[in-house]
Amino acid sequence: MLRGSLWVLYWLAGCCWAEDFSPWLEEFQPSSLSQQQQIEELNWFKQAAQPYQGMTIRAISERINTHWYEATVIAPLFYQLTGIKVIHEISGEDDVVKKLQSQMELGTNYYDIYVSDSDLIGGHFRSRKIVNLSQFMQHQGKAVTLPTLDIQDFIGLAFTTDPYGDLLQLPDQQFANLYWYRQDWFERPGLKQQFEAIFGYPLAVPVNWSAYEDIAEFFTEHVKEIDGQKVYGHMDYGKRDPSLGWRISDAWLSMAGMGDVGLPNGVPVDEWGIRRHGCRPVGASMRRGGALDSPAAIYAIQKYVDWLKRYAPPEAQKMTFSQAGAEIAKGHIAQQIFWYTAFIADLSLPDLAVTDENGLPLWRVAPSPRGAYWQPGMKSGYQDVGAWTLVKSTPLKRQQAAWLYAQFNVAKTVSLRKTMVGLTPIRQSDVSSAAFSQRSQELGGLVEFYQSNARNEWTPTGLNVPNYPALSSLWWQYIGRASDHGEAVPQIMKELAQSMDLALAKIGKESPGPCSPKLISAQQAELWLAHPGSPKPKLENEKPPGKTLNYSELLKQWQP
Numbered sequence: 001m002l003r004g005s006l007w008v009l010y011w012l013a014g015c016c017w018a019e020d021f022s023p024w025l026e027e028f029q030p031s032s033l034s035q036q037q038q039i040e041e042l043n044w045f046k047q048a049a050q051p052y053q054g055m056t057i058r059a060i061s062e063r064i065n066t067h068w069y070e071a072t073v074i075a076p077l078f079y080q081l082t083g084i085k086v087i088h089e090i091s092g093e094d095d096v097v098k099k100l101q102s103q104m105e106l107g108t109n110y111y112d113i114y115v116s117d118s119d120l121i122g123g124h125f126r127s128r129k130i131v132n133l134s135q136f137m138q139h140q141g142k143a144v145t146l147p148t149l150d151i152q153d154f155i156g157l158a159f160t161t162d163p164y165g166d167l168l169q170l171p172d173q174q175f176a177n178l179y180w181y182r183q184d185w186f187e188r189p190g191l192k193q194q195f196e197a198i199f200g201y202p203l204a205v206p207v208n209w210s211a212y213e214d215i216a217e218f219f220t221e222h223v224k225e226i227d228g229q230k231v232y233g234h235m236d237y238g239k240r241d242p243s244l245g246w247r248i249s250d251a252w253l254s255m256a257g258m259g260d261v262g263l264p265n266g267v268p269v270d271e272w273g274i275r276r277h278g279c280r281p282v283g284a285s286m287r288r289g290g291a292l293d294s295p296a297a298i299y300a301i302q303k304y305v306d307w308l309k310r311y312a313p314p315e316a317q318k319m320t321f322s323q324a325g326a327e328i329a330k331g332h333i334a335q336q337i338f339w340y341t342a343f344i345a346d347l348s349l350p351d352l353a354v355t356d357e358n359g360l361p362l363w364r365v366a367p368s369p370r371g372a373y374w375q376p377g378m379k380s381g382y383q384d385v386g387a388w389t390l391v392k393s394t395p396l397k398r399q400q401a402a403w404l405y406a407q408f409n410v411a412k413t414v415s416l417r418k419t420m421v422g423l424t425p426i427r428q429s430d431v432s433s434a435a436f437s438q439r440s441q442e443l444g445g446l447v448e449f450y451q452s453n454a455r456n457e458w459t460p461t462g463l464n465v466p467n468y469p470a471l472s473s474l475w476w477q478y479i480g481r482a483s484d485h486g487e488a489v490p491q492i493m494k495e496l497a498q499s500m501d502l503a504l505a506k507i508g509k510e511s512p513g514p515c516s517p518k519l520i521s522a523q524q525a526e527l528w529l530a531h532p533g534s535p536k537p538k539l540e541n542e543k544p545p546g547k548t549l550n551y552s553e554l555l556k557q558w559q560p
Contacts, residue, residue, distance in 0.1 A: 024077055028417045030435040032427070041148055041413045045404065046081055048144050052401040053083030059405065061115035061386065062093040065345050066173040066422030070409055074418070078408050086405050093117070094242055097469050100391070104129045107393040113402035115172050116389040118159040119461035120468045124169070124389070125162035126515055131390035131399065134166040144400045146407045153412075153427045155450075156385045158264050159460050163279050163515070169387030172410055173424035176383040176458040177250060178365040178449065180328065180339035181205065182354070183551065185219075185226060198222060204548035206369040209256070209303060211546035212337055216311035219334040234311035235324065235333045236304070240480025243321030248304070248475045249461065251382035252338065256300030257373025258291050260534045265462030266378060269534035272471075273297060273497065274504070276464040279515035281504055285497035286525035286535045293490075293497035294529075295538035296373040302489045303371070305482050317483065328363075329354055337369060340384070344423050344446055365445040366554050367454065372542045383458035386424075425450050445555070452558035466517050467507050474499050 021042050031038055059075075061067040071088035079085045089111075091099075096114065103110050104127060116124075124130040137145045151157070151167070160169035185191060186203055195203035199214045206212040219233030237247065251271050253259065258273060259266030269275045273292030274284045284290035291297055308317060313332075316324060325343060328336060331353025350359030368381045388406035390399050408414060410426060416433055419425045423446060430436060431450040440447040449455060465471060478496040481487040501519060508517035529537045 024081065024413070027073065027077060028414050030420065030433070031413055031416050032429040032433050033412045037148075038413045041146070041411055042081060044146060044148075045078075045408055045411075048146075049082030049084055049401075049404055052397070052404070055398070055401050056085040056087065057112040057398060057402045057405060058087045058089065058110070059113045059115070059402065060089040060091060060096055060099060060111045061172075062096050062117075063090050064173070064342050064386075064422065064424070066342075066418065066424045067115065067386075069418060069421045074409055074414065075405070078405055082404065082408075084401050084405065093246075100389070101469055103391050103393060109391075109394050109398070112390075112394050112398045113406055114389045114391070115386045116169060117460070117468075118156070118169055118171075118385040118387050119465070121160060121162070121168060122461070122463045122465040123467045123469070125463065126466055126511065126513060129392050130168050131392055132162075132166050133168060133170060133390070136390070136399075136403070140396060141400060141403050144404050146411055148412065149407060149410075150412065150429075153429050154410075155428055155431070155455065156383075156387070156426060158456075159383075159385045160387045163463055169385075169389045170406060170410065171385050171387045171426045172406070173422060174383055174385040174426055175340055175342040175424045176449065176455065177338050177340050177368070177381050178445070178458075179205065179335070179337055179368045180363055180365050181335040182333070182362060183364045184356075184362040185334055191223065194218075194222065199546060201546055202548055202550075204550050205364075205366045205554050206335075207547040207549055207554075208369050208544065209337075209371045210543045211548050212335070212369045213303070213307065213543070214546045215335060216307060220311040223334075229332055231332050231334060232311060232313050233334045234307050235327055235336045236308045236312050236316055236338070237319040237321060237324035238305075238308050238317045238480075238483030239320050240476060240484040241320045242473070242476050244480050244483065245472050245475035246321060247338070248301070248479050249472055250338075250384075251379060251459075252304065253292075253297055253300045254379050255338075255368055255374065255381055256296055256303070256371030257375060257378065257536075258294060258296040258300060258534065259378065261375060261377035263377075263379060263456060264459035265464065266534065270462055270464055271379060272461070272465055272500075273534075274464055274500070277520070279463070281464050281466055281517040282520040284500035284504065285494075285522075286528050287522040288501060288520050289528050289531075289535075290497065290500075291535035292500055293493045293525075294535035296371075296534070296536050298490050298493050299373065299539075299542050300371060301479065301482060301493060304479075305489060308483060338381075339365070341365060341446055341449075342384070342422075342424060344443060345421075348442060348444075360442055361444040363444055364551055365449065366551060367557055372539055372544060373536055379459050380454070380457040383455070383460055385460050448555050448558050454558045466504070466511075466515075470507060471500065471503055474503065 075086040075088045156171040216233035254271030275289040284292040416430045504517040
């Protein structure tokens with residue numbers, strides 16, 4: 001019956017016999033398209049690729065489940081369909097960035113296409129070394145641009161578009177950092193009674209940092225053990241290592257409320273503490289109107305250090321990002337304020353200590369609690385968007401062949417199946433599909449998050465960071481002195497802000513242009529603190545009363 005149905009569909013598509021496409025139709029299920037529509041897309045790729053048959057192209061991306069699926073399943077099927085062989089390399093995030101930067105600077109074609117984090121968008125549009133995809137699709141790449149690509153179906157376009165409205169990167173995967181907690185522990189009557197007796201309000205999902213801190217103290221210092229196992233109320237990592245930079249630059253300061261109101265990034269001061277005039281960054285220190293050494297920034301980093309030392313496992317202080325990522329699967333962590341949803345696939349295995357006998361999660365993800373300086377209209381957290389990126393130094397024919405491969409990975413024929421594997425959705429048609437909705441129970445809140453408008457409040461680094469690789473290294477070098485070496489936070493943040501100013505000035509001199517950094521004159525910090533918005537003066541009380549909500553009530557915040 002299946003073969004007969006496929007033959008009819010393929011015949012309707014004007015092709016020869018349906019079994020030509022059966023391997024792809026079998027693998028790429030479910031799909032938001034009908035089988036006939038899938039056949040039509042597959043046939044388009046087969047025809048469009050004919051001038052490039054026999055070519056071998058090289059792609060590179062970071063090491064997450066989504067990209068493993070692309071490299072091991074999608075790339076071979078693309079080759080079988082088109083005759084274009086793809087060497088899709090999987091590497092560390094730092095390595096991908098270094099190779100991309102090297103290719104941009106030297107003009108040597110190491111790779112034909114990159115999955116580059118949209119965090120680099122500020123440098124991409126200023127460098128003018130990245131292919132403008134809006135123009136490419138209309139001109140040199142028109143013949144190899146999928147008619148059914150449906151750009152407006154992508155949910156992360158705001159993060160990969162330059163200030164002039166042109167698309168520079170095509171979203172391939174995205175995931176957010178959300179609050180994670182052990183729902184089964186939070187629902188135990190004895191623990192609920194004990195918490196309320198001590199703190200005076202219900203044990204539930206924390207809305208603010210005060211409640212998060214109380215819950216961290218509760219599990220670490222009051223509960224201490226559950227079912228015979230030592231437990232902790234917080235998890236993080238603190239080794240002075242490059243990965244520490246992601247921990248802080250990935251919106252930790254905006255969660256505290258350091259920056260200004262505005263989406264996708266604060267205006268005029270963003271979550272890095274950088275002030276901009278128009279498209280031009282003008283400073284990060286309070287003396288230049290920035291906020292990186294402001295009371296809100298000091299509050300944010302002091303809380304990070306204090307919680308790490310008081311409430312996390314002692315070994316966490318010497319852990320890196322990759323080492324800390326697997327810790328909550330051991331079943332001894334009550335909550336984590338900052339947890340990447342890219343790990344959901346790994347944390348849903350049935351034999352883990354955090355899933356029940358049916359393989360369903362004992363945990364949930366929820367809206368991130370907010371710090372004392374946070375205000376409505378600010379971003380609520382970080383969302384990583386890895387996006388297909390072409391470099392101008394790549395020869396045109398190789399760009400065109402690589403563009404076909406990139407589109408194949410995100411075409412509607414493929415994207416829903418890829419979403420179900422990697423859980424890093426990129427299309428509205430996928431997140432609103434029945435297949436995705438049906439996985440709600442096993443994904444612990446991920447479906448609800450991506451089906452809501454709240455996902456727009458979780459955003460990547462924005463356009464006003466003019467050179468992400470050059471500036472991002474400052475974070476771990478300075479913050480590590482507090483987390484790993486125990487130095488005083490106010491002095492560290494003052495030095496970090498000054499170093500960020502110097503780095504911005506250097507970038508502006510080396511790469512002059514209408515949107516290049518240009519520091520404004522230094523003034524007394526008190527003058528800027530008296531202005532509305534960020535930098536914000538120190539609050540009299542940085543720990544207001546703790547507030548929690550039941551999970552069902554919090555999910556209502558995510559309703560469209």
